[in-house]
Amino acid sequence: EADIYQTPRYLVIGTGKKITLECSQTMGHDKMYWYQQDPGMELHLIHYSYGVNSTEKGDLSSESTVSRIRTEHFPLTLESARPSHTSQYLCASTPGGQLNTEAFFGQGTRLTVV
Amino acid sequence: QKEVEQDPGPLSVPEGAIVSLNCTYSNSAFQYFMWYRQYSRKGPELLMYTYSSGNKEDGRFTAQVDKSSKYISLFIRDSQPSDSATYLCAMRNYGQNFVFGPGTRLSVLP
Numbered sequence: 001e002a003d004i005y006q007t008p009r010y011l012v013i014g015t016g017k018k019i020t021l022e023c024s025q026t027m028g029h030d031k032m033y034w035y036q037q038d039p040g041m042e043l044h045l046i047h048y049s050y051g052v053n054s055t056e057k058g059d060l061s062s063e064s065t066v067s068r069i070r071t072e073h074f075p076l077t078l079e080s081a082r083p084s085h086t087s088q089y090l091c092a093s094t095p096g097g098q099l100n101t102e103a104f105f106g107q108g109t110r111l112t113v114v
Numbered sequence: 115q116k117e118v119e120q121d122p123g124p125l126s127v128p129e130g131a132i133v134s135l136n137c138t139y140s141n142s143a144f145q146y147f148m149w150y151r152q153y154s155r156k157g158p159e160l161l162m163y164t165y166s167s168g169n170k171e172d173g174r175f176t177a178q179v180d181k182s183s184k185y186i187s188l189f190i191r192d193s194q195p196s197d198s199a200t201y202l203c204a205m206r207n208y209g210q211n212f213v214f215g216p217g218t219r220l221s222v223l224p
Contacts, residue, residue, distance in 0.1 A: 006157075033211075042118065043158075043202070043214040058211070090157055101146050101165075103204075103212060105157030 003027050006091050006106035013081050013113055021076045021109045023091030030096030032074040033103065036060060037088045049074055051096070081113045117141055120203055120215030129224050133190040137203035137215045140184065144205040144213075147179050149188045152200045152217065161201070162188065193222045 004025040013019055025032065030051045035043040045058030049068040063085070064078050074093075078085055088110050092103040120137045127133055135149075145166055150158035162177040164170045164186075170177045176189040186205070190197055203215040 004157075035214075040122070040216055042116075042216040043212075045211055048211065092157075101148065101163050102160045103158075105150075105159065107157050108155070110155075 004091060004093055004104050004106045006089075006109050008109060009107060010110050011112070013111070015080075015082055015113055017081050019078050019081055019111070021078075021089055021091075021111070023074045023076070023106060024072050025074075025091075025093045025104070026072060027093065027095075027104065028071065029093035029104070030071070031094045032068070033092040033094075034058075034064075034066060034074070034076050035090040035092065036062070037090055037108070043090065047076065081111075083113045086111060086113050115140060117213050118203065118205065118215040121218050122216065123218040124221065125218060126221045126223060127193055129193060129195060129222055131193050131222070133193050133197070133220060133222075135188040135190075135201050135203075135218050135220070137186050137205075138184055139186075139205060139213075141205075141207070141213075142181070142184065143207045145208060146206050147177070147186050148204040148212075149175075149177055150202040150204060150214075152202060154199075158202055190220075193220075195222050195224050198222050 007022045033048045044060035046062040047066040091106040147164045149162040151161045152158040167181045174191045178187045200217040200219045202217045
């Protein structure tokens with residue numbers, strides 16, 4: 001079982017609120033990712049990080065921001081939640097190096113903005 | 115055209131059936147091909163990984179990659195109700211990020 005944890009698992013929040021989705025991994029992996037997953041749709045990469053102090057935007061335009069101050073921690077923040085942000089958010093990590101092949105995923109955070 | 119297409123399903127089969135799940139892709143540079151299994155309300159977990167073309171077998175699961183046709187498959191033999199999940203194909207090039215298919219939801223009926 002992967003040692004990557006997301007909190008909260010479920011969140012219902014009102015429009016305009018600021019929220020932070022937490023992701024931590026204990027595997028010492030350098031690369032971490034945030035994906036958005038809607039039912040029947042592919043995972044969309046919204047942010048990733050190569051390591052501490054590295055953050056990159058993914059393929060999907062997002063109003064969220066991320067930070068990577070510690071190797072094990074990669075939180076995602078929405079400054080002002082909107083109903084269009086309702087989705088499942090998945091955090092993942094891979095070991096460093098070019099040949100990493102397996103992404104380890106957290107359980108996901110299911111966000112509902114009302 | 116999406117970079118990775120996957121049979122949408124959903125797919126329902128009786129217990130013991132052979133299941134075939136398929137993906138096609140457009141980027142000929144992909145070299146690493148993976149199948150992830152995702153149970154309801156869980157994150158995806160790696161099921162099979164294949165580098166370049168060829169077959170790989172692991173118990174009841176066989177992954178096939180045909181790079182000339184840009185086509186990958188996952189076969190499940192003697193399917194079990196515990197195999198009921200969404201199956202995601204994923205692929206990537208050397209040093210690049212993963213590209214995932216939309217997933218196929220499989221139900222194996224007892």
